[in-house]
Amino acid sequence: MDALQLLGEGFVGALTLQNLMWVVIGCVLGTAVGVMPGLGSSMAVALLLPVTFSLEPTAAFIMFSGVYFGGLFGDSTMGILMNTPGQASAIASTFEGHKMALNGRAAQALATAAIGAFIGGMVSSVLVVFMAPALAAFSTSFGPAEFFALAVFAFVATSSVVTDNAIKGLSALFIGLGIATIGIDGISGAQRFTMGSPNLFDGVSLVTVTVAVLALGEVIYVACLERHIAGKGMIRPKGRPWLSRAEFREALPAWLRGTAIGLPFGVVPAGGADIPTFLAYGVEKQLDKRRSTPKFGTGAIRGLAAPESAGNATTGMAMGALLALGLPISATAAIMLAAFRQYGLQPGPLLFERAPELVWALLASFFIAMVVLLVLNLPFAMLWAKLLLIPRPFLYAGITLFCALGIYATSGKVFDLLMLLAIGVVGFLMRALDFPLAPLIIGMVLGPLAETSLRDAAMSANGDFSVLVQSPIALVMYAVLLLVLGFAVRGRIVSRRREKAAVAV
Amino acid sequence: MNHDSMKPMANPTAMSAVLGEEIELGSRPGGAGALLKDLIMPALLVAFATYLLFGIFAMEVPEGTTFPGPAFFPGLITAALYLFAVLLVIGALREHRAAGNAEGLLSGDPVVFSGAAGASGASGTDEPHDPAVEIVSVDGIENAGGIDDASSAKRVGVDWKSMAWIVLPFLVFALTLQFLGWVIGAALLFVCVARGFGEKRVLLSTVTGLTVSSFAYIAFDMALGMQLPSGILGGGF
Numbered sequence: 136m137d138a139l140q141l142l143g144e145g146f147v148g149a150l151t152l153q154n155l156m157w158v159v160i161g162c163v164l165g166t167a168v169g170v171m172p173g174l175g176s177s178m179a180v181a182l183l184l185p186v187t188f189s190l191e192p193t194a195a196f197i198m199f200s201g202v203y204f205g206g207l208f209g210d211s212t213m214g215i216l217m218n219t220p221g222q223a224s225a226i227a228s229t230f231e232g233h234k235m236a237l238n239g240r241a242a243q244a245l246a247t248a249a250i251g252a253f254i255g256g257m258v259s260s261v262l263v264v265f266m267a268p269a270l271a272a273f274s275t276s277f278g279p280a281e282f283f284a285l286a287v288f289a290f291v292a293t294s295s296v297v298t299d300n301a302i303k304g305l306s307a308l309f310i311g312l313g314i315a316t317i318g319i320d321g322i323s324g325a326q327r328f329t330m331g332s333p334n335l336f337d338g339v340s341l342v343t344v345t346v347a348v349l350a351l352g353e354v355i356y357v358a359c360l361e362r363h364i365a366g367k368g369m370i371r372p373k374g375r376p377w378l379s380r381a382e383f384r385e386a387l388p389a390w391l392r393g394t395a396i397g398l399p400f401g402v403v404p405a406g407g408a409d410i411p412t413f414l415a416y417g418v419e420k421q422l423d424k425r426r427s428t429p430k431f432g433t434g435a436i437r438g439l440a441a442p443e444s445a446g447n448a449t450t451g452m453a454m455g456a457l458l459a460l461g462l463p464i465s466a467t468a469a470i471m472l473a474a475f476r477q478y479g480l481q482p483g484p485l486l487f488e489r490a491p492e493l494v495w496a497l498l499a500s501f502f503i504a505m506v507v508l509l510v511l512n513l514p515f516a517m518l519w520a521k522l523l524l525i526p527r528p529f530l531y532a533g534i535t536l537f538c539a540l541g542i543y544a545t546s547g548k549v550f551d552l553l554m555l556l557a558i559g560v561v562g563f564l565m566r567a568l569d570f571p572l573a574p575l576i577i578g579m580v581l582g583p584l585a586e587t588s589l590r591d592a593a594m595s596a597n598g599d600f601s602v603l604v605q606s607p608i609a610l611v612m613y614a615v616l617l618l619v620l621g622f623a624v625r626g627r628i629v630s631r632r633r634e635k636a637a638v639a640v
Numbered sequence: 641m642n643h644d645s646m647k648p649m650a651n652p653t654a655m656s657a658v659l660g661e662e663i664e665l666g667s668r669p670g671g672a673g674a675l676l677k678d679l680i681m682p683a684l685l686v687a688f689a690t691y692l693l694f695g696i697f698a699m700e701v702p703e704g705t706t707f708p709g710p711a712f713f714p715g716l717i718t719a720a721l722y723l724f725a726v727l728l729v730i731g732a733l734r735e736h737r738a739a740g741n742a743e744g745l746l747s748g749d750p751v752v753f754s755g756a757a758g759a760s761g762a763s764g765t766d767e768p769h770d771p772a773v774e775i776v777s778v779d780g781i782e783n784a785g786g787i788d789d790a791s792s793a794k795r796v797g798v799d800w801k802s803m804a805w806i807v808l809p810f811l812v813f814a815l816t817l818q819f820l821g822w823v824i825g826a827a828l829l830f831v832c833v834a835r836g837f838g839e840k841r842v843l844l845s846t847v848t849g850l851t852v853s854s855f856a857y858i859a860f861d862m863a864l865g866m867q868l869p870s871g872i873l874g875g876g877f
Contacts, residue, residue, distance in 0.1 A: 189864040302731065306685055306724040313692055313717045320710035323702055327710055328695035358802040358836045528839035529848055532830040535806070539813065539826065540856055544866035552814035560807065561684065567798070568681055586713040598707045 145495025165205020176206020185541030231438030251443030259451025311578025352562025389437035397445030401452020415445035678732030689721035805836030821871020826853035
């Protein structure tokens with residue numbers, strides 16, 4: 136009951152008029168960016184991160200949780216109405232969701248998505264409240280070897296297992312790792328790769344890299360390539376955004392199944408919500424086949440409900456993993472980690488002891504954000520769709536201004552703007568040449584952790600690297616990683632063999 | 641776990657996963673242009689790795705640093721970057737040769753985004769594949785499941801003019817920000833980026849840009865207390 140009491144105190148802290156205002160602003164902004172086609176929740180978080188730095192920490196994080204979940208609520212709206220999902224984790228919702236919209240059930244599809252996101256987010260937030268402190272307590276026994284194992288797990292999972300081309304993923308990862316080594320070395324105090332320029336003593340800021348790669352690179356990409364593809368028409372939703380009782384009953388098991396699938400992925404560093412959404416979709420599809428009248432392909436409500444709730448369940452749990460272990464499992468969580476660091480806070484086991492008011496107010500604001508988002512999205516989804524009326528040139532020009540504003544306002548240095556541009560161009564190239572961007576950000580975030588723990592472990596053992604594989608927890612992590620890799624390789628071989636068979640026919 | 645539901649494992653975390661038409665950059669596969677395109681990233685990796693290598697040699701390691709010192713981890717990264725550059729070049733050359741052999745047979749284009757193809761093809765109706773698919777999968781790109789005819793990629797070249805309209809003004813914006821101030825500099829940047837997106841009504845975008853930059857100035861500088869330069873406009877206040 137300890138957790139409940141602390142959560143209660145968190146609610147007291149979060150439910151001030153001013154904090155409520157920040158939640159609502161965060162939710163509105165997050166949904167607005169999430170709704171825009173091509174702009175997902177990670178971009179919402181990256182763009183709005185610098186803005187929050189002028190607030191005091193609690194208000195900033197409360198606003199941030201609104202942005203974080205708001206982006207996810209908004210993601211699916213455009214996927215349903217225009218068949219253009221905001222980001223990878225919204226793709227699975229698009230298959231059946233867009234078909235529902237085509238059948239004139241757009242309003243119901245939006246409602247299903249919003250309720251699904253709500254259920255997934257709520258359940259995971261409850262779990263985080265009860266599990267995060269325990270997880271944090273457990274991880275206090277972690278030493279350098281364990282943290283190194285965690286980082287390696289995240290590296291391999293995000294760069295190889297969930298990407299289509301391991302070499303491309305690993306290239307992106309090592310670019311991120313390389314950028315992270317720039318600056319003064321924390322252990323020895325040596326200057327690394329600064330060319331003597333004071334601008335680089337503190338290294339390249341993670342905020343600059345994320346905004347450059349996710350936002351500015353995206354702007355260049357859309358300008359140079361994507362806009363030359365004919366746009367699609369949007370379906371205008373009509374009718375009531377409420378679900379009938381029959382529809383609700385139909386969708387409920389799918390929401391719950393999706394949530395159950397999504398939850399475990401929140402603590403596995405495997406790249407975020409993409410895999411669970413597809414898994415949830417796949418499971419519903421298999422179950423649907425067994426029914427007397429299969430509905431998939433014609434706009435099945437379950438095919439939309441499950442991935443939506445799975446995605447949000449993962450995202451909610453990911454916040455738990457971030458708070459308790461300091462381990463970001465997705466690009467979005469990585470940016471959240473950057474936000475914590477900006478305030479001199481290090482997520483992880485000690486955060487619950489050092490800044491309990493902040494943590495519990497943040498957890499309480501998850502619940503508030505969920506409710507606010509449900510209110511914002513359920514009846515007003517059609518209003519959000521009106522955001523598309525902003526002409527694209529002005530929309531992207533505005534985003535460019537926002538990138539510049541955020542970076543300049545946080546550092547006040549022209550050098551950072553130039554860095555933003557340079558990395559933005561690199562981000563554009565990677566995007567255009569189909570290199571995944573998430574590993575770069577993960578590498579950038581976890582690189583320092585990996586390096587420090589590697590060196591700490593080796594130094595304490597007089598340069599003997601075998602200490603890395605001597606702790607049981609680390610060994611278990613490596614074993615799980617090998618298992619996951621094995622599954623991924625097997626899956627690939629099977630599908631390639633199938634393909635060959637298909638070609639031979 | 642059933643295989644069909646596992647398939648989407650191949651889905652990229654890449655933010656580049658966009659449903660619908662897949663954009664293919666530049667020239668046809670097998671051409672010299674395509675090969676050049678594939679060599680961009682390796683070149684970038686080599687450049688970055690070389691920068692790190694020089695940095696490692698130039699690094700002044702303080703006395704008494706025990707192994708593994710500050711150059712150890714960057715050394716690993718540098719080696720890995722060179723390795724991946726080489727692997728990417730080998731992959732590109734292999735694809736280049738394979739595409740060259742299969743020229744004339746290429747009708748459709750490789751569908752790079754495999755998650756959608758995998759899930760939509762999971763119904764079990766395996767359509768006959770065209771040779772392009774096979775070639776691509778040599779390079780390790782997954783093509784799980786069938787491919788709809790409609791989803792064949794659209795070939796688009798990079799719009800260099802748009803690129804110039806965004807990158808150059810941003811450079812100028814960054815360098816003149818202190819002098820011009822936020823309101824004017826940002827408005828000019830706004831106009832240029834909008835131009836890069838094909839907006840030719842300069843007056844309209846100037847008015848919009850000035851409005852947006854002024855509002856941003858009011859909200860973030862005056863209300864939230866962030867530091868934005870007032871520049872030449874600041875002299876008057």
